[in-house]
Amino acid sequence: MRFSSRALAVSESETLRLSNEAARLRAEGREILSLLEGEPDLPVPEPVIRATQEALAKGLTRYSSSTGLADLKAAISRKLKTENGVAAEPENVLVANGAKQVVYELLQALCGPGDEVLIPAPCWVTFPQAVKLAGGAPVLVDCGADHQLDLDALERATTERTRALILNTPNNPTGAVYPEAALRAVAALAAKHDFVVIADEAYEALVYDGAKHLSIASLGAAARVATVQTFSKSFAMTGFRVGYMAGPAELTKAVGRIHSHVTGNACTFAQHGALAALGLGAAHRDEWRAQHQKRRDLAFCLGGELFDCVKPQGGLFVFADARRHLGGTFKTSSDLAGHFLREANVAVAPGSAFGREGWLRLSFSAPEAVLREAFARMERTL
Ligand SMILES: Cc1ncc(COP(=O)(O)O)c(C=O)c1O
The missing domain is CATH 3.90.1150.10 (Aspartate Aminotransferase, domain 1)
Known part of the structure; x- marks a missing residue:
């Protein structure tokens, strides 16, 4: 074969x-x-289980809109504004089968043969493979001994083929949380070289000792940032397979076109569970x-x-x-x-x-x- x-x-x-x-x-x-x-x-929190069971009992088992239930996208938009300071309207939001799928589809939308994607390393195993699946070349850039970004090395690794940088904070595997100054420097680099930042914030709910998770899109960089979050790590909903992105309308639409052919909507009753999760609050x-x-x-x-x-x-x-x-x-x-x-x-x-x-x-x-x-x-x- x-x-x-x-x-x-x-x-x-x-x-x-x-x-x-x-x-x-x-x-x-x-x-x-x-x-x-x-x-x-x-x-998984009890109200999430209940809302999912109720959705099933009510027969909410059909296709939803390919990019997600309208109520869920509205709730995600409110959550991003209030918790992350990211001004995303529902039309900027796309719900998918987990953050993993969002990362895949974003790279399909942004990257073609010969394009390069910067990835601070060490990094989540999927990032380099998702770049390769888009035909691109992953460019791993080592972080410092403290696991923080090496901004000079990132700048040196940037070329005219750089289409994106994958920024994962809090980080898998290192647990590093990037401070505001580093995020602002990445945003400046992206503006200077005209690339997109894929901000994978899967672990945003898990920060310790009073550390604060900051979304790079909240720092005036939203026009070139795709913020990626998930219900997997914040609510133990790993098997539900619900994650989402929020980005500039043009990018969200391009990803939406790909998404509509790759999979269509994330599981409809799981999306109802996700809606309940966002109601759980502080x-x-x-x-x-x-x-x-x-x-x-x-x-x-x-x-x-x-x-x-x-x-x-x-x-x-x-x-x-x-x-x-x-x-x-x-x-x-x-x-x-x-x-x-x-x-x-x-x-x-x-x-x-x-x-x-x-x-x-x-x-x-x-x-x-x-x-x-x-x-x-x-x-x-x-
Ligand atoms: C950095 C990172 N992003 C995304 C994911 C996957 O999230 P999801 O379950 O929403 O696909 C993981 C899971 O291990 C991860 O470590």
Whole structure:
């Protein structure tokens, strides 16, 4: 069988591959603890479940408008204005099957063969592959040792082929939250070189120690920013598959044309659940953050005994420098992750999957007892 150059260029998601491997070992009877997944372990809020069930019971199971339910787009527009300071009207909003699909469709809209997309690294595994699927070239630009953006390096990596920069704050895998000065510098770079910023804010609800998540589109840059958010990480609605973008009308329309052929609407009753989620308000947000901060504190403390870690200010992961354990039996982060899976029955993701060899990504979205047991097991095998 012959495959397209696209199919040959794209590689399988390393984190999904490991997750499948962990599932296979579980099916063999092994008790695997997973620090792999980027999904909150807390339950979906009850009002969301109820609204979804009611939508099903009322027979709201047909196609909705391809770009999303009008009520949901209106609620997203209000949320973006009040919580993020992003002035997006409902017609600037497009609802899709998760932020992952939005990123894919944005790149399809912006990027063609030979075009370049800047991606601060380490980065989420999907970004470079989504650029390749659009025929473009991902240009990974290393962040500093503190995981903050290296603005000079970003400027040096910009060429006349640069069509977009993917800005992910709070960051997966590092947990870095970018401050206003860095966001303003990125906005200035985008204006100077006429490219679009794809602002992936999937983890916007998860910021710790009083850190504030800032949307770059709220800083006077909205004309060249696509803000991407999701219900996955803020409400544990990962399986609902509802995410969205807000951007300039012209860009939202272009993405909408692609979206209408790729998939059409996101699941209609899941969109009703998403509408209920936006009604939960500040009490949910504060509790969500507090619960995750407790997990972050514990994982950072336990992880610090085995690895060198920068304290994550946001997100769901401790990104751990494991190089002190490499060079002998284990040559790479992948060797070490494989060792933990086989010998400790603990699944973790190697940094190489995110473009940073020598590190491990440790998800802290697990109950306290699981976190304690997982770190104790890893320690026993080192
Ligand atoms: C940075 C980032 N963006 C987007 C997503 C996917 O979000 P969704 O579930 O809405 O597709 C993830 C999930 O891991 C992520 O880490």
